[in-house]
Amino acid sequence: MPERVDRDGTPAYRFLGVEVTRREAAFLVLGVVFLFVIPDIASLSDSLQLSVIHQGLLFGFAAVGLNLLLRHTKLTSFGHAAFFGTGAYATAVLARYAGVQSVGLLLLGAIAAATVMAAIIGVLSLRHTGLYFALLTLAFGQLLYAIALGQSALGGSDGLPIRPGPANQPLLFGTAFSPDVYQILTYYLTVVVILIGLFVMYRITQSPFRNALDAIGQERTRARFIGLPVRRYVWAAFVISGIYGGVAGGLYAVVRQYVRPEGTLFFLRSGDILFMAILGGFRTLVGPLIGGVVLVFLQDVGQDVTQYYEFLTGMVLLILVYGFPRGIVGSLRSGGIVNTRLSELRREPSVLSTWGRTAAQSIERKVTEALTSLRIILFGVD
Amino acid sequence: MAVTPTAALVQTLNGIQFGFILFMIASGLTVILGILDVLNLAHGELFSLGAYTAIGVFGFIIGVIGPPGGGVVGTAVFILAVLAAVLVTAAILLPVGTLFEAVFLRQIYDRDQVYQLVLTFALLLILLDVKKFIWGDSSIRTDAVYSAINAIPTSELVGLNYPTYNVFVILVGSVVVVGLFWFFERTKTGRIIRATAIDREMATAIGVSTDRVFTLVFALGAFLAGFAGAVAVPPTSATLEMGTNPLVLSFVVIVIGGLGSLRGAFVGALLVGIIRSWMITLYPPGEIAAPFAIMALILLVKPEGLFGTWGETA
Numbered sequence: 001m002p003e004r005v006d007r008d009g010t011p012a013y014r015f016l017g018v019e020v021t022r023r024e025a026a027f028l029v030l031g032v033v034f035l036f037v038i039p040d041i042a043s044l045s046d047s048l049q050l051s052v053i054h055q056g057l058l059f060g061f062a063a064v065g066l067n068l069l070l071r072h073t074k075l076t077s078f079g080h081a082a083f084f085g086t087g088a089y090a091t092a093v094l095a096r097y098a099g100v101q102s103v104g105l106l107l108l109g110a111i112a113a114a115t116v117m118a119a120i121i122g123v124l125s126l127r128h129t130g131l132y133f134a135l136l137t138l139a140f141g142q143l144l145y146a147i148a149l150g151q152s153a154l155g156g157s158d159g160l161p162i163r164p165g166p167a168n169q170p171l172l173f174g175t176a177f178s179p180d181v182y183q184i185l186t187y188y189l190t191v192v193v194i195l196i197g198l199f200v201m202y203r204i205t206q207s208p209f210r211n212a213l214d215a216i217g218q219e220r221t222r223a224r225f226i227g228l229p230v231r232r233y234v235w236a237a238f239v240i241s242g243i244y245g246g247v248a249g250g251l252y253a254v255v256r257q258y259v260r261p262e263g264t265l266f267f268l269r270s271g272d273i274l275f276m277a278i279l280g281g282f283r284t285l286v287g288p289l290i291g292g293v294v295l296v297f298l299q300d301v302g303q304d305v306t307q308y309y310e311f312l313t314g315m316v317l318l319i320l321v322y323g324f325p326r327g328i329v330g331s332l333r334s335g336g337i338v339n340t341r342l343s344e345l346r347r348e349p350s351v352l353s354t355w356g357r358t359a360a361q362s363i364e365r366k367v368t369e370a371l372t373s374l375r376i377i378l379f380g381v382d
Numbered sequence: 383m384a385v386t387p388t389a390a391l392v393q394t395l396n397g398i399q400f401g402f403i404l405f406m407i408a409s410g411l412t413v414i415l416g417i418l419d420v421l422n423l424a425h426g427e428l429f430s431l432g433a434y435t436a437i438g439v440f441g442f443i444i445g446v447i448g449p450p451g452g453g454v455v456g457t458a459v460f461i462l463a464v465l466a467a468v469l470v471t472a473a474i475l476l477p478v479g480t481l482f483e484a485v486f487l488r489q490i491y492d493r494d495q496v497y498q499l500v501l502t503f504a505l506l507l508i509l510l511d512v513k514k515f516i517w518g519d520s521s522i523r524t525d526a527v528y529s530a531i532n533a534i535p536t537s538e539l540v541g542l543n544y545p546t547y548n549v550f551v552i553l554v555g556s557v558v559v560v561g562l563f564w565f566f567e568r569t570k571t572g573r574i575i576r577a578t579a580i581d582r583e584m585a586t587a588i589g590v591s592t593d594r595v596f597t598l599v600f601a602l603g604a605f606l607a608g609f610a611g612a613v614a615v616p617p618t619s620a621t622l623e624m625g626t627n628p629l630v631l632s633f634v635v636i637v638i639g640g641l642g643s644l645r646g647a648f649v650g651a652l653l654v655g656i657i658r659s660w661m662i663t664l665y666p667p668g669e670i671a672a673p674f675a676i677m678a679l680i681l682l683v684k685p686e687g688l689f690g691t692w693g694e695t696a
Contacts, residue, residue, distance in 0.1 A: 070496065074494070076495055076496050076499065078499070124678065124681065124682070127681075127685050128685070130495065131415065131419070131421050131495065131641065132637070132641055134421060134495075134499070135421065135633050135636070135637050135641075136637065136681070138630070138633060139630075139633060139634055139637060139674055139677055139678075140674070140678070142630050142674055143671060143674035143675065143678070145670075146670035146671035146674060147671055149670060150667035150668065150669070150670055150671055151667065152667075267626075267630060268626075271423075271503050274496070274499065274500075275500055275503065278496060278497075278500055282496070307514070307519070308511040308514065308515065309511075310507040310508075310510050310511045311507065311508055311510075311511035311512070313504075313507050314503075314504040314505070314506070314507030314508035314510075314511070315504070315508070317500050317501070317503065317504035317507070318486075318501070318504045318508075320500065321490065321497050321500050321501050321504065322489065325493070325497060366484060366485045366488075366489075367481075367485065369484050369485075369488075370480055370481045370483075370484030370485050370597075373480055373483075373484050373593075373594060373597040373598075373601075374476075374477050374480040374481075374601075376594060377476070377480065377597065377598055377601055378476070
């Protein structure tokens with residue numbers, strides 16, 4: 001049963017190691033309820049497709065894993081699609097060549113494969129930090145992409161279908177379901193996995209392990225001096241984040257029943273996963289998940305509205321970098337930029353014109369600067 | 383498969399040609415990385431922007447002066463037109479690079495590196511659709527340029543049947559390589575840039591305007607990418623996705639060579655180019671994977687890459 005504790009003067013509840021205030025508990029319950037009713041909401045409108053939201057949640061889940069590295073160790077992995085893809089392909093290979101039909105076994109296979117892959121790539125790329133690390137992870141991701149593309153056993157660019165057994169689909173609880181029911185059931189499976197995953201991530205981020213990672217992220221040498229086994233801890237974090245990617249990939253394969261290199265292993269997918277974390281707010285726990293849904297939704301809806309949907313995504317990312325560097329969740333939190341600005345606006349509505357003027361002035365200044373630099377580069381200083 | 387010496391030679395030459403193109407792309411990337419500490423994900427798009435622009439400019443020039451005739455004069459006119467197109471393209475890319483650095487990148491040098499990745503990725507997406515807006519969705523065929531250059535029979539001199547276009551690329555590439563090393567070793571501006579790379583604060587202290595150096599370096603990188611795109615206008619067609627593959631391969635090149643080392647980029651580019659080219663005949667499925675495999679191998683033996691970091695030597 002929930003136990004009452006006191007957190008800095010506000011009453012809070014502790015249950016299974018999760019400590020929340022009343023306000024946070026309300027948000028938590030609301031969020032979980034929302035996740036569960038999404039299939040019903042999606043049936044209301046044509047532009048809201050369950051499969052799109054589902055895909056967003058899966059990529060977002062991979063981003064939650066990536067966030068462990070990004071948030072605490074300050075390592076930017078640019079190849080997380082490698083684990084997503086490994087999970088997806090492990091599922092496909094198990095279903096096709098080993099005839100495994102059970103979703104549970106397929107997911108276990110995905111987890112195992114992603115763990116091994118993350119362990120190997122981790123050993124090879126964690127010797128480096130910073131951009132070198134980003135480049136290395138990216139290159140390993142592309143290596144896997146190249147392998148999936150080049151091997152005819154893996155289906156090449158056509159990819160692999162996941163249709164094991166006579167039912168032509170993976171079995172949930174040993175039973176085959178009709179496509180509609182299968183879609184809903186796998187969605188709820190995803191929700192359960194996500195809730196468990198978030199809970200585990202929450203526990204990790206409340207543990208001494210997280211403090212160690214924070215110390216490493218701040219200053220490696222100092223962390224080594226106070227006796228932390230830096231390499232081993234970072235490696236463990238890397239493997240954990242890889243497992244999240246693998247689970248997401250395995251689920252993706254089970255849901256879509258088809259994996260292609262382009263959709264799972266390509267480096268733009270790695271970019272997507274990274275940007276989901278930042279878009280949602282990488283200093284928060286659920287931010288990456290929300291960023292995932294928003295980004296996938298944006299790409300999907302953008303595709304319907306205009307053929308220039310990449311431009312749309314690019315613009316959103318630009319606005320994010322300059323206006324809301326803390327991401328969606330980080331900006332909406334109390335004390336975040338949105339709340340601050342809204343309260344300013346409520347107090348003094350004329351502040352709007354000031355903002356507009358400041359923005360216009362800074363853009364004008366930047367362009368003048370650029371033109372001056374250009375003149376100097378081309379014609380020298382006069 | 384039996385490999386005759388001639389075939390091996392042709393493959394190697396192809397590899398060298400591709401290596402020179404890779405070097406032109408990777409050198410811009412590595413210089414930006416070495417000095418600005420920014421991994422420019424939009425670099426591949428600048429490359430492909432260069433290719434598209436070059437096709438347009440070349441078409442314009444040919445439209446003005448009429449199709450090149452035969453004979454020595456016609457050939458000379460044609461080559462001049464190609465070179466002019468390349469130079470005009472590179473000149474167009476220069477202000478693009480300047481604007482990118484001064485308007486977008488400069489604001490976020492002091493932030494986490496992640497934001498620089500997001501920013502350059504946003505620019506990548508935007509450039510992609512700008513290209514789609516200007517040149518349309520379908521690929522642009524470029525056989526005209528390619529076959530016209532190949533019609534010039536330079537290769538008959540040595541009795542080897544090899545496309546003249548590739549010889550042209552190798553020649554232009556060599557000039558760029560020599561020019562770049564000369565620029566960084568011998569010119570004052572080059573030395574200032576290297577000084578900034580080695581010690582930013584000290585450079586500022588002795589009166590170097592680092593702001594301007596940063597803009598210059600980024601513009602130079604964009605120039606090189608555009609130049610490479612214009613020279614490498616692919617033999618068959620220019621497509622919207624053509625920027626991705628060179629971008630990722632030049633990542634491999636700069637990791638092999640050592641982050642930010644120009645010499646390393648040169649060696650790495652030739653290595654990747656030649657091995658990739660050999661793979662095409664020996665084991666086709668390995669073509670995409672081979673560069674990454676070399677990279678992994680080299681990192682296992684020498685984690686910092688073949689050559690050290692940039693600045694100490696060019």
